[in-house]
Amino acid sequence: MPNFNLLKRLDHTPPNWVDSSTALYFITICCEPRGKNQLANPQIAKAITDALEFRVKQGLLYPYLLLLMPDHLHAIIGYNSKTQSLSNIISSLKQRLAQQSGIKWQRRFFDHRIRDDKAYKEKVEYILNNPVRAKLCEKSENWPYAWDADRLESTGRRPCTT
16 A cells, blocks of 8 residues: 555655756646636636746746646646746745635645656646546537647637647
8 A cells, every 4th residue: 555644745846866947747736625616717717827927937937738627727847946946836826826816726736747758748648638538528629728838828719739
């Protein structure tokens, strides 16, 4: 049986031998309570993309892919570990969105470093198919709350195309 207490103690800082300037992370951030739609609406989506764009301009992170589900979000991001830890960046993002938009977040988030192209493709497929698996749409390209890096802008509907 896994030691779940160990999982609570792991931090999100990459080891010093990882070149974080090229490392990508799959992240999941969940809302509280689960099952309530707090994210999949146009106003919240705009607030989230605006908050991410602000952090991109600060040089803190770069989202390659973002998908909002009703009660959680998935993203693939790169971040600059020379400025802040991933935990601090995500904590700041969550705090700002909670204050600005009333989103209630779970305390922690999940992250997984993507180590190769195969893992990247698997995570992209997993993320994009999340609304289909949840029966929110029939095809992933029909889900309006997904953006890729080229389309992470503050105007209009930006479905992912990968």
